[in-house]
Amino acid sequence: MSRIILGVGGGISAYKVGELLRLLTESGHDVQVVPTAAALRFVGEATWAALSGRPVATDVWAAAHEVPHVRLGREADLVVVAPATADLLARAAHGLADDLLTNALLTARCPVVFAPAMHTEMWEHPATAANVALLRARGAVVLEPAVGRLAGTDTGKGRLPEPAEILFVARRVLARGVLAPDLVGRHVVVTAGGTREPLDPVRFLGNRSSGKQGYALARTAVARGARVTLVAANVELPEPAGAALVRVGTTEELRTAVLAAAGDADVVVMAAAPADFRPAVQHAEKIRKAADGTPPQLVLTTNPDIAAELGSGKGPGQLLVAFAAETGAGALDNARAKLAAKRADLIVLNQVGVDRVFGADRNAATVLGADGSTTVLAERPKEDLADAIWDLVLARLG
Numbered sequence: 549m550s551r552i553i554l555g556v557g558g559g560i561s562a563y564k565v566g567e568l569l570r571l572l573t574e575s576g577h578d579v580q581v582v583p584t585a586a587a588l589r590f591v592g593e594a595t596w597a598a599l600s601g602r603p604v605a606t607d608v609w610a611a612a613h614e615v616p617h618v619r620l621g622r623e624a625d626l627v628v629v630a631p632a633t634a635d636l637l638a639r640a641a642h643g644l645a646d647d648l649l650t651n652a653l654l655t656a657r658c659p660v661v662f663a664p665a666m667h668t669e670m671w672e673h674p675a676t677a678a679n680v681a682l683l684r685a686r687g688a689v690v691l692e693p694a695v696g697r698l699a700g701t702d703t704g705k706g707r708l709p710e711p712a713e714i715l716f717v718a719r720r721v722l723a724r725g726v727l728a729p730d731l732v733g734r735h736v737v738v739t740a741g742g743t744r745e746p747l748d749p750v751r752f753l754g755n756r757s758s759g760k761q762g763y764a765l766a767r768t769a770v771a772r773g774a775r776v777t778l779v780a781a782n783v784e785l786p787e788p789a790g791a792a793l794v795r796v797g798t799t800e801e802l803r804t805a806v807l808a809a810a811g812d813a814d815v816v817v818m819a820a821a822p823a824d825f826r827p828a829v830q831h832a833e834k835i836r837k838a839a840d841g842t843p844p845q846l847v848l849t850t851n852p853d854i855a856a857e858l859g860s861g862k863g864p865g866q867l868l869v870a871f872a873a874e875t876g877a878g879a880l881d882n883a884r885a886k887l888a889a890k891r892a893d894l895i896v897l898n899q900v901g902v903d904r905v906f907g908a909d910r911n912a913a914t915v916l917g918a919d920g921s922t923t924v925l926a927e928r929p930k931e932d933l934a935d936a937i938w939d940l941v942l943a944r945l946g
Contacts, residue, residue: 550722552579553620553656555629555649556596557636558586560699561665561708565630566591568711569599572628572718580605580620582649584636605648620648621655628718629653631665631708632690634676640688641679659721659729660688663714663789668704687728689721689773691790709789713767717789720771720931729773730942736774737813738766738791739806739820741781743799747846748831755821756906757873759783761898762819764934766791772938777809781820799823799851806854810866815941817869818855819896826851859891867944868892869937873900883916893918893944896937915940 552572556565562583572579581596582605596604605620621627629636629649636649640662645651653660662683670676671693680690691714696707721729740762744752763785766778770790778791781802787793794809796802799822810816825848835844855870862868870892872883883897897914900906912927915937925936 550577550625551623552577552718553624553627553652554579554581554600555627555632555636555652556581556583556587556591557629557631557633557665558584558589559631559633559665559708560590561631562587562590564708564711566595566599568628568630568714569596571711571715573600575715575719580624582606582620582652584647584649586633607648618651618655621652622657624652624656624658626658626718626722627653627656627660628663628714629661630663630714632662633664634666634670634673637662637664637676637679637683637690641682661714661717661721662688662690663709664691664693664706665708666693666706667698667702668706671706684732684773687732687773689717689729689771689790691717691770692775692792694787694789710786713786713789716767717771720768720935724772724935729771731769731938732773734774734814734945735777735812736769736815736817737777737779737806737809738762738769738817739779739781739802740766741783742821743781743802743823743851744797745799745823745826745851746830747827748833748835750834753823753826753848754782755823756900757781757821758906759785759820760909761911761930761934762817763788764930765817765819765937768931768934768938772935777813779805779809779820781822799826799854803852803854803857806858810858811863813866814945815867815869816858817871817937817941818858819869819871821871821873822854823851825849853890855890855892862891865945867894867941869941870895872897874898875900880914883914887916887918891918894937894940913937917944 579600593604694707694709695705741759742755742757744754746752767788769776776791779794781796794805828847828849870890887895895916911930911933913925915923
């Protein structure tokens with residue numbers, strides 16, 4: 549059983565943290581809630597006590613003989629702060645210790661995850677940006693806030709990520725058991741899903757990709773401290789906490805978004821399944837059946853090879869990870885040929901089929917390296933496979 553401190557900041561989204569607390573306790577964790585005085589103005593102490601099943605810790609002077617301002621941090625396996633307000637981020641970054649939560653943050657020798665929530669202007673202020681950068685440099689995982697409805701009628705970036713997604717990050721951080729995230733300071737671009745090429749207003753050419761492996765790569769990279777841009781094509785999955793999400797539809801839209809994001813990226817992972825072909829003509833109206841039932845003749849044209857374009861234009865030190873979805877006996881040879889043609893550093897080979905890989909929660913892969921290496925990853929949850937891929941990437945980043 550892991551011991552988690554759940555620090556609650558004084559923001560309107562504190563009401564959503566009750567759901568996070570429930571998810572953490574139902575997952576078997578021992579959770580000590582440490583709200584700030586401002587947080588208790590939004591959600592009362594009785595609520596936190598009832599949901600956690602234990603008294604709430606609020607005061608450095610209560611039970612002073614137990615030295616709670618030191619003991620809590622020392623005993624924790626993980627600290628999660630949600631919502632992490634602009635004020636709380638500032639106090640944590642500058643080592644202030646004016647309440648029990650900031651004392652616990654100073655004494656904690658375990659991983660710390662901050663889930664910020666505030667108005668857009670506060671998140672974008674240079675002071676907040678500097679505080680976030682400082683916390684990340686010290687090894688804390690600071691999630692990017694979500695985009696959506698804020699307090700009042702405002703919308704924008706600054707919304708608390710969904711509790712289930714914060715839980716995912718917390719569990720991955722605990723599972724790795726590493727104090728300092730190893731992708732801190734890295735910008736990674738991940739693509740996910742399958743593109744769709746319109747034939748007419750109601751039909752398209754596409755594929756079976758669900759986006760689950762790409763999302764797993766994005767979510768695990770967030771948990772390892774990276775700044776993540778996720779370019780998602782036609783994916784119906786919850787938005788990953790902490791990732792900047794760009795939604796696209798067609799292969800050309802995917803290409804435009806990836807090239808725009810890849811300029812300062814340390815790693816680009818092309819886990820999406822772009823359609824290789826598109827109709828040469830996109831009809832403005834629905835194609836009708838001929839009176840005699842003769843099917844229409846479709847003329848296809850080849851889509852751009854985004855991974856090959858990235859490979860030929862890689863910046864200094866930038867790594868490219870390609871994916872190869874293959875069938876049949878020649879899968880390994882085809883993947884090797886793609887690795888060379890795309891000038892990728894790694895290529896992840898998946899043996900796919902109607903009921904294999906696409907849409908599943910588990911995956912197996914063979915990862916080929918430009919250095920001649922071959923790594924076989926046995927079947928496992930897609931999140932675990934993603935972590936194994938990041939391990940191979942990190943070994944090449946140096």
